Amino acid sequence: NVLILDFGSQYTQLIARRVRELHIFCEIFPYNQLPEDLSSFKAVILSGSPFSVRAEDAPHPDLSQIRGKLPLLAVCYGAQYLAHFNGGEVAPSATREYGRANLTYIKDDEDFFEEIALNSQVWMSHSDTIKSLPPQGIRLASTKDVENAAYRLEGEPTYAIQFHPEVYHSIDGKQLLENFLVKIAQVPQNFTPNAFVEDIVVELREKVQNDKVVLGLSGGVDSTVAAVLLHKAIGKNLYCIFVNNGLLRKNEFENVLLQYQGMGLNVKGVDASARFLTALEGISDPETKRKTIGRVFIEVFDDEAQQLTDVKWLAQGTIYPDVIESVSVKGPSATIKSHHNVGGLPDFMKLKIVEPLRMLFKDEVRRVGASLGIDAELLGRHPFPGPGLSIRILGDITPEKVRILQEVDALFIDGLKAHGLYDKVWQAGAILLPVNSVGVMGDERTYEKVVALRAVESTDGMTADWVHLPYDFLMKISNEIINKVRGVNRVVYDISSKPPATIEWE
Ligand code: XMP
Secondary structure, X not given: OEEEEEOOOOOHHHHHHHHHHOOOOEEEEEOOOOOXXXXXXOEEEEOOOOOOOOOOOOOOOOOOOOOOOOOEEEEOHHHHHHHHOOOOEEEEEEEEEEEEEEEEEEOOOOHHHOOOOOOOEEEEEEEEEEEEOOOOEEEEEEEOOOOOOEEEEOOOOEEEEOOOOOOOOOOOHHHHHHHHHHHHOOOOOOOOHHHXXXXXXXXXXXXXXXXXXXXXXXOOHHHHHHHHHHHHHHHHHEEEEEEEOOOOOOOHHHHHHHHHHHOOOOEEXXXXXXXXXXXXXXXXXXXXXXXXXXXXXXXXXXXXXXXOOOEEEEEOOOOXXXXXXXXXXXXXXXXXXXXXXXXXXOHHHOOEEEOOOOOOOHHHHHHHHHHOOOOHHHHOOOOOOOOHHHHHEOOOOOXXXXXXXXHHHHHHHHHHHHOOOHHHOOEEEEEEEEEEEEEEEOOXXXXXXXXXXXXXXXXXXXXXXXXXXXHHHHHHHHHHHHHHOOOEEEEEEOOOOEOOOOOOOX
16 A cells, blocks of 8 residues: 655555556545554655745645655655755755656666666656755756756655656656555555455455445446446345436446346436426526536435435545545635535435545446456446436427437447447537528428537546548438438537646536
């Protein structure tokens, strides 16, 4: 188990991901919330930070429980912090130290740089620089502009690097982390999907014992994997509820419900389409739509949960990025993202929360799902927003608009699958615009709806690029949509990236 101490860097999550790629479990803690008991940790990594160590309000944590006791790797701000407070000198750098650089010097015979060759490319991102090392410091590497690119402290297992090994542009970054964690700190590489499943099943059994647990399934990857894990742990004491809000994809409710039943889950499908669509009548404002759907969902879910007696726990598919986000250190210029899963529990439900996936990244959830035998097609599904098609129907929502969009979306998604494009795209969908345009069909003029198609590449939805789908494919799909879906006479393709656009249109 590795402890990552976060000083608010935008790259802290990436450090955790790289460490996990080495099959080593790690946890991020804010620098000011150091766990009291460090006995389960085998190594510590200090992250970068948007602060300057010289600033008064910068993080200045007490590392006396760590220094010399546990192998320590300090990255960027961490490296400057160690230098600054141990007799070295940190000052604003004269040249811009941002972007790619190459290691022009590497000290021989150091485990830390084993299998890393001279000239290896690293990624720098800092405005302060380490002018001189502490008296204890031994220089391990330099670049053209950064003399003290890496150093260690004599007499203790403490290493410091000015560059970012977690960023992909640091070509040997993963090797460096492996050298530190495996060769130097001797952390075992035993964090695998199977090991996770074994441990979490025991943990879940201990936690919920013979209590009943209720869980809302959405058809998405996270809630499905959470359900299968809990099912494995507590069997029939898990009660799943799958709500049809009338805004799912075409036939999704029926298909996914069958799939869940096929997995042996104890699941109740609740078709509340009419209730949602009635509540949404006449509402055009996107935020009001979201709130309305959220409110009705809680009402429906609560009605169902009340019918189960003696339920003590509510299970949620919260994953690690949501958890990190809710505790993360906010730097001077950091923006705060709102997210969907943490803290959404209405008070009156008064249930204890269990979150089997709260320590996993999305790709790990998929791998755990695969090791549990969940269908690859279900695990590879694109993300789909909670408010469903409602935020892809711009303006007010009617059953007819939902029908049109479901038809269009199905043709688009099935087309992507048929052409082997679905798995190359991170998320895809169609948007029904509140615009009519003129067309001709046979001898007649039409005045019908415009739909936009959207397909993006992304890793986490925070940034996204539009996908260059083949023209032939777009041509075929556009024809198919206009010929088959009554009420649509024009198809456009969205070629905006995020930022400055967003993935959804509302
Ligand atoms: P945006 O549009 O913000 O979307 O670029 C980023 C990702 O978040 C999804 N999204 C939502 N998911 N409730 C959700 O559960 C929402 O209100 C919501 N809005 C956007 C979006 O589909 C994309 O994956």
